[in-house]
Every structure is written in structure tokens, then in C-alpha cells.
Amino acid sequence: MTSATKNVSEQTRSRLLNAAREAFSQQGFQGATVREICRRAETNVASVNYHFGSKDGLLAEALNFGQLKALQMANVKAGKNPEMRLQLFIRDFMSMLLDEKTPSSQCRIMARELADPTPALDKIVREAIAPLHEFLGDLVREILDNNAGGGKTSEAELRRCVHSILGQCLFYRHSHPVLQRLHPKLRYDGKEIDAIAGHIADFSLAGIKRITGS
Amino acid sequence: MTSATKNVSEQTRSRLLNAAREAFSQQGFQGATVREICRRAETNVASVNYHFGSKDGLLAEALNFGQLKALQMANVKAGKNPEMRLQLFIRDFMSMLLDEKTPSSQCRIMARELADPTPALDKIVREAIAPLHEFLGDLVREILDNNAGGGKTSEAELRRCVHSILGQCLFYRHSHPVLQRLHPKLRYDGKEIDAIAGHIADFSLAGIKRITGS
Amino acid sequence: MTSATKNVSEQTRSRLLNAAREAFSQQGFQGATVREICRRAETNVASVNYHFGSKDGLLAEALNFGQLKALQMANVKAGKNPEMRLQLFIRDFMSMLLDEKTPSSQCRIMARELADPTPALDKIVREAIAPLHEFLGDLVREILDNNAGGGKTSEAELRRCVHSILGQCLFYRHSHPVLQRLHPKLRYDGKEIDAIAGHIADFSLAGIKRITGS
Amino acid sequence: MTSATKNVSEQTRSRLLNAAREAFSQQGFQGATVREICRRAETNVASVNYHFGSKDGLLAEALNFGQLKALQMANVKAGKNPEMRLQLFIRDFMSMLLDEKTPSSQCRIMARELADPTPALDKIVREAIAPLHEFLGDLVREILDNNAGGGKTSEAELRRCVHSILGQCLFYRHSHPVLQRLHPKLRYDGKEIDAIAGHIADFSLAGIKRITGS
DNA sequence: AATGAATGAGCCTTCATTCAT
């Protein structure tokens, strides 16, 4: 099988995965039905079980964390100082979370998983979230080290900084239904995303430095 | 029926509400079944419809925002400077969100609603979340005014500060399933909650003050 | 208990019976719910079982055939020739069946019973329908005797004449939903009822005489 | 799949339709349960919704008016004089209504619909009953024209003749439960059906001719 | 005597899954 000759089976798998990502991110895992996913993928209802064993299996495969990992790798390669790298990362992460144009539905699925864990959550945590926490932990540690006012920072405190950063970012995704109702006019276009990312970066850098600063 | 002998009907209603709060916060609205709720409440399957008309009706009643509102009112009455009030609020809010001993499952249900909106979300936003945002907005504005370095702060920027604070707090609830997997040993006892709340308050105050540009 | 002091229990019974007649004739026995009947009767849901043992019991009591019997007795007393008495009876019977102003819901309930027999049907047949058939049988026999052209008429043939008369009358009740759809403008006011009754009488007398006439 | 090997799906559909016709004609639409229908059809409870979308859908499909229409067309083609055609039609119609051996339960369902209209009644009236009334109207008009004693017959009077004929025929179906109780020994075999049909035809022709005033 | 509360059997329907082809 070359890149030019993808066989029919592969095409169906692919269509199913795309349809599943769309459906899961829109309706949640429970809310999305196998029938609807198959309808969107223009295949028969038995396909999901045929190709992925079960609805759970489909979810597990539908999650690919390539984008998130690529983002981290690119960030490391950027090679700037950690403060700037944090800024960059937050902006990229927010774009991934909010930009409705990109097919980054994985993130939305993950967000759903947090609130509604399925057996797939273990895989998500292992393969995507744990590395992400580690990545941010390293970044924050670098920043803290650069600003160390003599005091040492505990692992717990470091972890909380990571949580603070992630919490701010994820809020815009988790609370999206609420924010839509509170501010119906607000649109998350590129400009707004930049503004939010800038805010979170500034807010977080100040927060991190306070930890050391004392 | 005296004040000492609560109506049987009231008791059943009450047991149903508790069971529902538990179930909804654990399995989500869709995931929780009427049968399971009734089993927990030790009553029959028809009770929910008898007492609340429907599963939706049960959800609507299961949400009462008294605790959250009481918390805000107490905070206003505390009368300290806004920085301290923010610290207090964050600690109380985190206790409410995380302390598994208190029956504050409403907050957990609300968290679920964010990820999986039902018709009840409109009510929740109107009656609980919008006031909460407003309350925090006022608090942040006071802090900003006290620290104004001449510059003005836009409404958008103010709103983002509120989001940053709430995002940090809610992260511990939204991401609970993840955090459990990342740090299996960690328990959210009073001490840990205090530490987290303290961190968020410090982090946020630093962030807010950075906004003023001072 | 005098006619002036009907006790509360009797009043409730009476209200229930009226409500039941209304409901049964409108929604049928299965379609009408005990709750709705009790709501109309402004009493509690347990009343039906309390006063009548069951929904079936309520139906059995709701049926009273006084009007139908009165009609037959009056007809006998009229003392005219049988042809005229048949005319009179058909007109009265049609009025009872169709006039929406009179509370003759029993007839409508009976009509429902025919299509949807409940345990009450035995009682209905025994107490109302069998006597009615007998009454009409006697009337037709008189007519036949008056016109006997020498030939005898079998019991079976006599019975079929009765069926023909009743069939024509009941058609307007049984097929009411259909007729409403076929001729939406038609109203069964007094004039129309008279016309129909006149037609059925003429039609039937001709039919009966043909049987003899040979 | 050859013409000899009917699709399994088709067989199930067919079994469901037969079971539904049987059940609906016996218990009415409300009284018949999906579970019972599926039990009779020896399939699972989900079949009805799978094949027909809903119980309503099943009813709509269970009604096919082919037999009734065929009967009318055959009658027209018979080409005899209208009196004889009426005789023929009544006999065929009665056979359809009463012969328990033929699968003509549609007529019985229709009869049920009259007493307990469902959303399907509109379809029934439009597709089956209205044409039937028209057919009989034409037939009666022909008879009247042949016998016109100079007088004209109004549309209303014509309609009532049709009602008289149909009423007599349908009586044996509508009142079947009653007749069973009144005359337990009577069986509607071919001979009895012929006798009834003959009676109705004679009775009606006499009635019709009376209308012409001759 | 009379009632509001509570019940459980049963309703139609939806769903992920399995099976025969």
C-alpha cells in the first residue's frame, strides 16, 4: 500500500475516525451514537465494531495526540528563554483548544473525557496529559531557577504552578458553554485568542515569580 | 405533622435529591439512570416522576445554589480589604469544590453541566454562575483600583482575570479524574486544600497586580 | 338521608360517575385515565378504587340505561300503529345517539364498548342491548304481521331486519369520526337528525315490507 | 436472492404485519402492545421500530386497502345492471368483513379506527373510505336513475342511502362482540354470510326504490 | 371515611452489539 493507493478498508477506518472525532467532541462520548457516526462516515452500523471492536475502541483510536506533542517539540526547539517559550506555548495551546477552524477535536474530546471518564482516560493520561504536565513542569522549573531568590521551590508548589497555567487555559474550553451564555457576542477569532493567551502568559509569569520572589 | 415529624413525602424527596446529586456528580446527567438513583434513595422507579415530573425536573431541583451564595454574602460581610477577601473566597470555594465530606455535590453537578450541557444549564448560568462572575469581577476591580498605577483596565482584561481565578479553582474539580491518575497518593484533606487555595490566591494576586502595569 | 341532604360520599360518587361518563365517551375506556377522571371530579386519585373497587367497576356503574328504557316504554305507550311507532323510535333513538346537547354519554360509551369490549360488555348486553333487540324484534314482527302476504317470516329474517335498522342508526355514531372527515361542514342539529331519522324509517319500512311482500 | 428465496428481512416484516393486523383488530391500537405483536411474529421487541420506525408506523403499513379496491374494480368490470352489482358488492363486502379465514383484518382494523381514531385515520379515510363512499354513491345513483319516477334525488338523500347500506354491513362487524353474546350458537360460515348479504341487498334495494317515490 | 403518597408492572423506544451472509 503506497500513499497513492490507500485501500478501501483504510479509507473507511479513516472516515470513521474523523466522524467519531467530530461527533465525540460535539456530543460527548455517551451522547454520540454509533449509528450517527456511521451515517457521517457513510458506512454501515457494523463498521465500528468491525474495525475497532467497540465504541470504546473507536474512542481510543480516535484520540491521537500528535498535534499536542508536535507543539511541545517545536517549543523545545525554539530555544528561547523559558519565559518566552511559556508565552509561545500558551498561545499555541490556546489556538489548539479554541480555534474552531482547525480539526483539533482531540483536545475537545480530551476535555470531555475529563468530565466524563471512559476507559480511554487511562490511555489519554498516560500518553498525552502526563507528558504535558511534565513538559510544563520543566518549563516552570526553568523559570523558577532563573528567578530563584535563594529559596527552594517544592515539587508540590511546582505542580501547583503547572495546574494554575493549565487551569487558566482549559477554563476557556471547559466553560465554553457557560461563556457563550454569559457573553453571547464574543467570538474566539485569532485576535481574541491572542489576547487571551497574552493575558494568561502575563498572569502566570507574575504568579510564578511571586512563588520565588518572596 | 409537627416540626419533629417530617412528612414521609418530604423524606423521600430529600433522599431522592441526595441520591441524584451523588449520581449526577459521579456519572453525569446522561450516565446516571433514574433506576440507579431510585435504588440509592431506596424508593421505587416511579418516584422521580411522581415527585419531580421528570429526570430533567429532578436535575433542576437537585441544583440549589444556597451554599455558593451564602459563601459570597459571608465574604462581603467580612469587610476586610479586597486582597484578603479574595484569599478567603478562594479557600472557601476550594473547600466547597473539593471537600468530599460536605454535601456540596451541586458544584460537582455544575462542573458536569459545563462539559455536558442540559436544559438546566441556562438556569445554572443565570442563577449561580453569572452572579459568581460578577462577584469576582467586583472583587478584582477593587484590587485593581487599589493598585492602579495610573493605567486603566478594560472590562475585557478584568473579565480575563476572573476567568484566570476561576480556571485555577475549577481545574482541580474538572481534572480530578486526571489528577487522581497522575498522583494516586494525593488526598484532598483540609491541609492540602488550604495549600492549594493559598497558592491560587498568591498566584492570582500577583497576576492581577501585573495587569495594573505597576 | 333525604333527597335534600345527600351526604358528601354520595356527592363524590356522583361527580365521579359524571366525570367518568364524560371521559369514557370522549377518550374511550382505555384512553381515559383514572387520574383525569378524578381531576374532573375534583377528588383524589384513590376515590375510584375506594368507591367502585376498580376502573372496571367504575365503568360498570357509569352505565345506566334509564334513558334507553324510558324511550322504549314511552314508545309502547304511544299506542299507535307499529309503522308510526318505528318512526317515532328511530327519531328518538337518533336524537339520543347524536344530540350533543343531551348528556346521553351512555350511548357513546356503549358504542365504544362494541369496538373495545371490557368486562362491562356482558352487563351492557344483558341489561340494555338484548332488551332493545327484543323490543325492535316485536315491533318489526307486528309490522310484518300487518303486511303478511301469506308467507311466514323466519326468526332469522326477523333478526336481520332488526340488525338492518340498528345498523343504519348506529352507523352515524360509529362512523362519526369518518363522517366528520368526509363532510366537515355537516352539523347534526335537530333538523339534520330529523332528516336522517326520517330517511332511516322510510328506508327500513320499505325494506321490511319487501321481506313479506314477495 | 431469487424470486423463490424471499429476503429474511421481508419475511420478518411480513410476519410483523400479519401479527399486527391480528393484534390491532383484536385489541385495538392502544390495547395491542408491541411486545405482544413481536411475540406473535416470533421476533424481538426492537423489530417494530427497526422495520417501521414506531408503533404508529406499523399501523400505517398494516393497513393496505388492496382487497377493498380490488373488490370495487372487479364489481365495475362485472358490467351487469346496477341492482345486481349492488348485490354482488354487498356479498363480497360482507365476506371480507366476516370471513375469519381470510386475512382481511384490515377491515377489522378500520372498524377499530372508527371507534378509536389514531393519526392513521386520516390516511384510512382518504385512501379507502372516501373512495368506497363514492363508489357506492355512484352505484346508488344509477339505481335511482333507472327507477326515477320523475322526482329528483338530492345529494343528501343519496348520501343517506349509502350510509344505510354501509351501516347495515358494518353492523355485523362493529357489533360482533354483542351478537356473539346474543346468539352464541351462530357461526358466520359461507351460508350465513350469503343469507345476510342477500337480506341486506333486498332490504336496501327496497329502501332505495322507496326514495324515488315511485 | 377518605386521602395523599407510594408502588411496580408495563409501556414504547433507543442503543451498542452480534450474526448470517
Next chain:
DNA sequence: GATGAATGAAGGCTCATTCAT
């Protein structure tokens, strides 16, 4: 290999009925 057909467990809900007072 891939699919339309079929499945049965489970869903929320309605209802006549019963129970404790």
C-alpha cells in the same frame, strides 16, 4: 472482507392500584 438485518438489555416514563394514616 464487509454489510444489512436482527437482537435484547436498558432507557425514561405512565398508569391503575394499594397503603398508611
